[in-house]
Amino acid sequence: MTPDAAKSLLRSLSLDDTRGLFNAGLDLLDADLPELLIDTAAAAATRHPRDVRILQLLGLTSRAIGQSSVALDAFARAAALAPADPLLAHSHARAALEAGHAATALFEKAVRLAPADGSVHQGRAAAQLAEGNAGRAIADLEALVGQNPLWIDGHRTLARLRGQEGEDPAAALDRALARLPRQADLHREKINIRLEARDLEGADIALRTALESIGAPVWLKETAAHIASELGDLAKADELFTELGAPQSVELAAQRARHLVRANRPDAAESLIDHWAVRDPGRLLWPYRSLAWRMLDDPRWRWLDDQPSLVQSVDIAEAAGDIGQLANYLRDLHKSRAAPLDQSVRGGTQTDGNLLLRDAPAIARLREAIMAAVEAYIGQLPPADANHPALPKAREPIRIAGSWSVRLVDEGFHADHVHPQGWISSAFYVAVADTTAEGQASREGWLSLGEARDLVPGLAPLQMVQPKPGRLVLFPSTMWHGTRPFPAGERMTVAFDIMRPRQG
Structure with a gap:
């Protein structure tokens, strides 16, 4: 469905035709056109405040464009009107989690309504982790994969939780393989988890075991x-x-x-x-x-990498609000004991979930400042070039694909990496470590762009950016980036990826 066809379809419908509006809305969402639908969905929900389908449509639409507070309210109202509906119970719990609210109790209800739905159990684990109950999340998932040893998604979620808590991420997989040594999917997952944990020797051992078994x-x-x-x-x-x-x-x-x-x-x-x-x-x-x-x-x-304006740094400290307050809020979110398995963090922790969907005032103000800066960045990019990964013709809508905070401490750094699934990537500095003049000269804690030291050690960076509270750096997601370690203190950032708009 094209945008013009979507607009024509919406004009043809009455707000009182709730069935037709619901079905048309689902078609627009399938076509990835939620921005065209949101005003109509909101108007319909105002006119029909007790229509479960319309409230569900508003929840789905607002969630698709990152309006987490609107999504939470819509799903909460729909779930209250249809308390036995397992999908609405799950949607309500998920919306609460994404908005940064306590959600474990809501997921417990969703589990009771859909005990065989693995995604609900995974959501409950995320809610438990967010509320500081990682041990409970791990225990619940271990029980489930013990009963269902071929639940690969459950194993993956459990392994990543265990890794963030400093535990052996593959322990449950080892138990499953002891029972089912010829199950290829279990071997594949164990090897992948060892690779995510950067345990190359362990991955090699798991590989040899798999070769012997299958x-x-x-x-x-x-x-x-x-x-x-x-x-x-x-x-x-x-x-x-x-x-x-x-x-x-x-x-x-x-x-x-x-x-x-x-x-x-x-x-x-x-x-x-x-x-x-x-x-x-x-x-x-x-x-x-x-x-x-x-x-x-x-x-x-x-x-590819050196056109004007592909890399931009801008100070948004004033627009972002009280940086100290933001830092305190973020520190409370860093509940894990170790770095996540599948990320670039070395010597620090990373928050779970899509940070900028939280409806806390400090995050809402930061998101507003970020989106304004991203819009300005896009406006300054070179002209469209169909052959260039960062210069598409269509540059709207602007959506956040994912966002998180990283807190590095003593000797912490980011390994060089890329985010090719995104369009624009970023680093916003919230707190930086004090450095000496010598440290400044050696660029301790600085952002490095264009380096891939593990693959090409002799290749110099294209740019180095000094961290500063309130500074936002934007660059193409396909560009290599990492950081230099720093000897002591804390370096805390917010990072996000902007989704590449649909072309054509």
């Missing part, structure tokens, strides 16, 4: 080659990749390109990427193309 399916051979490359055994990785032949998906092509860059073969990486470029809607290959072009001294890297 043989050598293609996916396991691909994983073996990847682990060999990550461990630095480039000759073994080359041998395994050669045996596999050409990659069969863009995800595997990105993995192969990563290896070729690490092996200092940028020409081969560029050839592979060029072959797959038109089949890369998720932009997985662009970060490796950037590295390959720079290694080859191909001038196209400047077109």
